[in-house]
Amino acid sequence: xxxxxxxxxxxxxxxxxxxxxxxxxxxxxxxxxxxxxxxxxxxxxxxxxxxxxxxxxxxxxxxxxxxxxxxxxxxxxxxxxxxxxxxxxxxxxxxxxxxxxxxxxxxxxxxxxxxxxxxxxxxxxxxxxxxxxxxxxxxxxxxxxxxxxxxxxxxxxxxxxxxxxxxxxxxxxxxxxxxxxxxxxxxxxxxxxxxxxxxxxxxxxxxxxxxxxxxxxxxxxxxxxxxxxxxxxxxxxxxxxxxxxxxxxxxxxxxxxxxxxxxxxxxxxxxxxxxxxxxxxxxxxxxxxxxxxxxxxxxxxxxxxxxxxxxxxxxx
Amino acid sequence: xxxxxxxxxxxxxxxxxxxxxxxxxxxxxxxxxxxxxxxxxxxxxxxxxxxxxxxxxxxxxxxxxxxxxxxxxxxxxxxxxxxxxxxxxxxxxxxx
Ligand SMILES: [Fe+2]
Ligand SMILES: [Fe+2]
Numbered sequence: 001x002x003x004x005x006x007x008x009x010x011x012x013x014x015x016x017x018x019x020x021x022x023x024x025x026x027x028x029x030x031x032x033x034x035x036x037x038x039x040x041x042x043x044x045x046x047x048x049x050x051x052x053x054x055x056x057x058x059x060x061x062x063x064x065x066x067x068x069x070x071x072x073x074x075x076x077x078x079x080x081x082x083x084x085x086x087x088x089x090x091x092x093x094x095x096x097x098x099x100x101x102x103x104x105x106x107x108x109x110x111x112x113x114x115x116x117x118x119x120x121x122x123x124x125x126x127x128x129x130x131x132x133x134x135x136x137x138x139x140x141x142x143x144x145x146x147x148x149x150x151x152x153x154x155x156x157x158x159x160x161x162x163x164x165x166x167x168x169x170x171x172x173x174x175x176x177x178x179x180x181x182x183x184x185x186x187x188x189x190x191x192x193x194x195x196x197x198x199x200x201x202x203x204x205x206x207x208x209x210x211x212x213x214x215x216x217x218x219x220x221x222x223x224x225x226x227x228x229x230x231x232x233x234x235x236x237x238x239x240x241x242x243x244x245x246x247x248x249x250x251x252x253x254x255x256x257x258x259x260x261x262x263x264x265x266x267x268x269x270x271x272x273x274x275x276x277x278x279x280x281x282x283x284x285x286x287x288x289x290x291x292x293x294x295x296x297x298x299x300x301x302x303x304x305x306x307x308x309x310x311x312x313x314x315x316x
Numbered sequence: 317x318x319x320x321x322x323x324x325x326x327x328x329x330x331x332x333x334x335x336x337x338x339x340x341x342x343x344x345x346x347x348x349x350x351x352x353x354x355x356x357x358x359x360x361x362x363x364x365x366x367x368x369x370x371x372x373x374x375x376x377x378x379x380x381x382x383x384x385x386x387x388x389x390x391x392x393x394x395x396x397x398x399x400x401x402x403x404x405x406x407x408x409x410x411x412x
Contacts, residue, residue: 022381073362080359084343087325092324150342157363180368296347300323303348 014215019145022088030214033207034144037216039096042082043107046100047281049075051115052124060118067122067164074157081150088146088244102288109267110193112275119172119179119186125165126195127187127232133158134228135198145213166235173239180240187236188244195259198225204264228259263274325374326352328359330366338370346371 013020020026049072057070059065076311093313098107110128115121136158139151188215199205233250236243244254247260259292269275284300323345329338341360346352352371361369380388396402405412 021382023379064356070362077359080344081342084325087343092322153342188375296323299351303351306348306350 011213014143017215019148020143021145029210030216031089033211033214033216034147035086035091037211038082038086038089038090038147039099039105039106042079042086042096042104043100043210044111045079045082047073047107047111047285048128050281051111051113051277051286054115055118055121058118059121067160071125071161071164074161078154078157081153085144085146085150089144097289099206101282101289103273103282106271108197109270109275110197112270112277112281113189113193114277116189117186119169119182120190122165122168122172122183123186123190125161126169126235127165127190128197129158129161129165130198130232131194131228133162133222134231138218138224141159141215141218147267167242169239173241183239184241187241191244192262192266193270194263195225195229195262196230198222200264200267201262226256229259230255233257323347326356326371327374328352328356329370329372330356330360331368332366334367341365343353343374346400 004026009029010020010025010027016027020030052068052072056065059068070301078235085095086096093248098104099106110131115124133155136151136155140148140150142148159241169183169186172179199208202208202220202222205221208217208220212220233243245260247258249258250256253259270278273279324347325343326346327343327351328341330341344355344359345353346355349371353369356371357390358370360366392398
C-alpha cells in the first residue's frame with residue numbers, strides 16, 4: 001500500500017502551481033513563515049510612511065505635496081491589505097501591531113535611515129519603491145492566494161510611487177548646480193541601503209531555499225538584486241548622476257552589471273536596532289498609536305450607543 | 317491589548333461599475349457597519365475602483381470546507397448533458 005503524507009501532497013499541490021487558500025491544510029512551518037513574512041511586510045509599509053511624512057509639510061509645490069500625500073496614504077493602505085492577508089492565516093491583528101510597537105517585530109531596515117533633504121523623497125520613490133516593486137512583482141505569483149491578491153493590488157498602486165520619485169530627481173537634475181548636487185547626495189546615501197533591501201546573499205540566506213520550494217518566493221535575493229541594478233543604472237545615467245560604486249561595470253558577455261561588495265556589517269547593525277533612526281521610528285509609531293486611542297474609544301462608544309438606540313426603537 | 321484595539325473583521329465587496337456584481341476585495345476592522353463603510357471607501361476605493369460598497373461581518377459568512385469539495389462539486393463533473401455541446405445538430409441547421 002502506498003501512503004502519501006500531507007506534507008508531500010501539499011508540496012505536489014504547490015508544485016502544480018495551484019494557490020493555497022485560507023482554509024486549506026498547510027504545514028505549520030508554511031503558515032508560520034507566511035505570518036512572519038506578511039506581517040513584516042505590513043510593518044514595513046506602516047513604518048515606511050514616517051521618513052516621507054517628514055517632508056509633506058515642506059514639499060516645494062502643491063503638485064508635489066498632493067502626490068506625496070497620496071503616496072503616503074497608499075502605503076497605509078498597503079499595510080492594511082497585508083495585515084488582512086496575515087489574519088486569514090489565523091494571526092491576530094492586535095498581536096501583530098503589538099509586536100511592532102514593542103520592538104519585537106522586524107520591518108525593512110531601509111526605513112531606519114533619515115530623510116535629510118527634499119531630494120531624499122525623490123530617491124526614495126525611485127530607488128526604495130523601485131526595489132520594493134521588484135520584490136512585489138515577484139510576490140504576485142506567490143503560492144498563498146490572499147498574499148498574491150494583496151500584491152496585485154499593491155503593484156497597481158506602486159508604479160505611480162516610483163514615477164513621482166523619478167520625476168523629482170529629474171527636476172532636480174535639470175535645475176541649478178546645487179539642486180543637482182542634492183540629487184547626487186541623495187543617491188549616494190540611498191544606493192547601498194536600497195541594494196540591501198533584497199536581503200542577504202543567497203549563500204547567507206538560510207530560509208530562502210524552503211521559501212522557494214513552497215513557492216512563497218519565486219526568485220532569489222541575488223537574482224532580484226541583479227535585476228534591480230540592471231534596470232536602475234541606465235536610469236541614473238539618464239539623470240546624469242553617478243552610482244556610488246567604483247566597481248560598477250557592464251559585463252558585455254552576460255549583459256548584467258557587476259557591482260562592488262555590499263557592507264553587510266552595516267545591514268546587520270541596522271537590523272539589530274543600531275541604525276540612525278530605529279529608536280525614533282518606534283517612538284513615532286508608539287506615539288501615533290497612543291495619540292489615536294481617544295478616537296478609537298470614541299468610535300467604540302458611538303457604536304455602542306447606536307446599537308442601544310436601535311434596540312430601544314425596535315422594542316418600542 | 318484592550319478591546320479598543322480589537323475591532324471585529326468585516327469583508328468588503330465593491331461593485332466596479334453598474335451592470336457588474338459586487339466582488340470581494342478584502343477585509344478590514346471597524347467598530348460598526350457605518351465606520352466599516354467609511355474605512356472601506358478609504359482603503360479599497362482610492363482610485364475610482366467602484367461606485368457601490370458592501371460590508372459584511374466576517375462572522376456572518378458561512379463557508380464550505382475544502383474537505384467537502386469533492387462531495388459538493390464533483391457530481392457536476394460527469395453531467396456533460398448540461399452543456400450545449402453535448403447535443404449533435406447538423407451544421408446545415410445553422411446557428412441554434
Ligand atoms: Fe507600498
Ligand atoms: Fe510605495
